[in-house]
Amino acid sequence: MENSHLLNIPCSKQLLIFLLCQFVASFCLSSFIWVSRGQRMNLQSTLQLSLGSRNTTEVVPNSVEEEKHKLVILLWTWPFHVPFPLESCPPLHGTFDCHFTTNRSWFSSANAVIVHHWDVQGNPSQLTRLHRDPSQRWIWFNLEPPINSRNLKALNNLFNMTMSYRSDSDIFIPYGKLEPLDKPENFTIPPKSKMVAWAVSNWNPSSRRVQYYEELKKHLQVDVFGRQHKPLPKSQLLSTVSQYRFYLAFENSQHQDYITEKLWHNALASGTVPVVLGPSRKNYERFLPPEAFIHVDDFPSPQALAQHLHKVASDEARYREYFRWRSSFRVVHRFSWMWHLCKACQALHVATTYQTVPCLEDWFLVGSH
Numbered sequence: 001m002e003n004s005h006l007l008n009i010p011c012s013k014q015l016l017i018f019l020l021c022q023f024v025a026s027f028c029l030s031s032f033i034w035v036s037r038g039q040r041m042n043l044q045s046t047l048q049l050s051l052g053s054r055n056t057t058e059v060v061p062n063s064v065e066e067e068k069h070k071l072v073i074l075l076w077t078w079p080f081h082v083p084f085p086l087e088s089c090p091p092l093h094g095t096f097d098c099h100f101t102t103n104r105s106w107f108s109s110a111n112a113v114i115v116h117h118w119d120v121q122g123n124p125s126q127l128t129r130l131h132r133d134p135s136q137r138w139i140w141f142n143l144e145p146p147i148n149s150r151n152l153k154a155l156n157n158l159f160n161m162t163m164s165y166r167s168d169s170d171i172f173i174p175y176g177k178l179e180p181l182d183k184p185e186n187f188t189i190p191p192k193s194k195m196v197a198w199a200v201s202n203w204n205p206s207s208r209r210v211q212y213y214e215e216l217k218k219h220l221q222v223d224v225f226g227r228q229h230k231p232l233p234k235s236q237l238l239s240t241v242s243q244y245r246f247y248l249a250f251e252n253s254q255h256q257d258y259i260t261e262k263l264w265h266n267a268l269a270s271g272t273v274p275v276v277l278g279p280s281r282k283n284y285e286r287f288l289p290p291e292a293f294i295h296v297d298d299f300p301s302p303q304a305l306a307q308h309l310h311k312v313a314s315d316e317a318r319y320r321e322y323f324r325w326r327s328s329f330r331v332v333h334r335f336s337w338m339w340h341l342c343k344a345c346q347a348l349h350v351a352t353t354y355q356t357v358p359c360l361e362d363w364f365l366v367g368s369h
């Protein structure tokens with residue numbers, strides 16, 4: 001399309017302004033936290049903040065009427081076309097419940113519409129043709145990385161809110177998070193008899209992670225599980241991986257905040273030490289204490305990483321340091337679809353301002369290769 005080039009210019013400008021506002025806002029916020037809390041509290045607050053558990057104490061309903069008001073939210077499609085029971089959301093201080101439906105007869109009266117990207121990417125024009133009430137908020141819902149998200153451009157200027165694994169979404173829905181424990185707890189490291197495990201289903205020889213592995217395995221025994229390797233039923237994943245000292249939590253593509261079950265479930269829930277390949281170390285540190293993981297970028301080469309892993313494996317005290325954070329945090333992951341919808345319900349009640357990303361494509365592809 002020849003127009004798209006012209007349209008791109010104001011679009012990028014808007015994105016620039018949007019990013020600038022974001023930067024200013026997060027700078028103010030982090031300065032505030034820095035000033036108002038002690039050093040120890042800082043990590044917890046920052047983690048809590050970046051993990052999106054907002055304290056809603058200050059939200060006071062305007063009137064009794066509003067309290068009775070249930071928002072109607074239309075789920076445009078079942079995510080990946082798989083239905084699940086639409087339950088009511090657990091009551092959260094200062095927020096209200098929502099009525100969820102997938103019945104499109106409710107379209108014109110719905111307060112909000114949640115669109116799961118994967119299900120509409122093949123035919124985005126069905127959405128652009130709809131006549132909508134200007135007060136109706138549309139929420140773009142996506143947990144897939146950019147490489148699996150097609151036709152973003154066709155959905156520019158449609159959505160009022162974003163809901164994704166990107167922490168700068170209006171509704172941040174990570175694959176997992178750490179929650180501060182009320183009081184310190186002792187974590188028992190599962191018994192270790194093996195060195196490094198990796199479970200991989202999508203074997204792409206040209207991907208960065210497979211290339212890294214090919215070098216790494218020259219210096220270190222790595223037990224690979226998955227479709228083309230040793231079979232490992234899902235039900236045995238945690239108990240198997242827990243016997244290993246390290247787990248390769250290698251993402252299939254590298255994007256800002258794209259940190260998946262490979263880290264939260266396979267590595268952390270099993271009680272092993274993740275070796276991560278994904279976004280930068282700095283990016284991981286927004287969600288995890290620095291000593292909770294080993295980053296491939298910490299080493300000049302796969303060989304240097306292998307040397308480090310050998311060294312740590314033979315030094316029990318050093319190995320234990322990778323578990324110290326576990327006395328203060330618990331790993332939470334495997335959120336249900338309903339949990340995501342309830343986050344949206346909460347946000348719709350609470351958010352008086354939201355970002356409205358006009359250029360979905362420019363925004364979502366930022367920080368991607």
Ligand SMILES: *[C@@H]1O[C@H](CO)[C@@H](O)[C@H](O)[C@H]1NC(C)=O
Pocket residue numbers: 054055056057093
């Ligand atoms: C919010 O913070 C207040 C005081 O800091 C606390 O009493 C309350 O339990 C918190 N609410 C939630 C939902 O975390």
Ligand SMILES: *[C@@H]1O[C@H](CO)[C@@H](O)[C@H](O)[C@H]1NC(C)=O
Pocket residue numbers: 103104105106
């Ligand atoms: C959808 O909602 C309309 C209006 O409330 C109703 O008449 C119709 O039976 C519903 N369809 C389904 C499949 O539930």
Ligand SMILES: *[C@@H]1O[C@H](CO)[C@@H](O)[C@H](O)[C@H]1NC(C)=O
Pocket residue numbers: 134135136137138157158159160
């Ligand atoms: C939502 O976005 C659409 C498209 O940009 C816009 O027309 C509408 O006014 C917005 N609605 C709200 C409530 O922000």
Ligand SMILES: *[C@@H]1O[C@H](CO)[C@@H](O)[C@H](O)[C@H]1NC(C)=O
Pocket residue numbers: 184185186
């Ligand atoms: C738990 O940790 C505390 C220190 O945080 C220690 O004093 C105590 O002995 C530990 N308990 C067990 C059962 O290991």
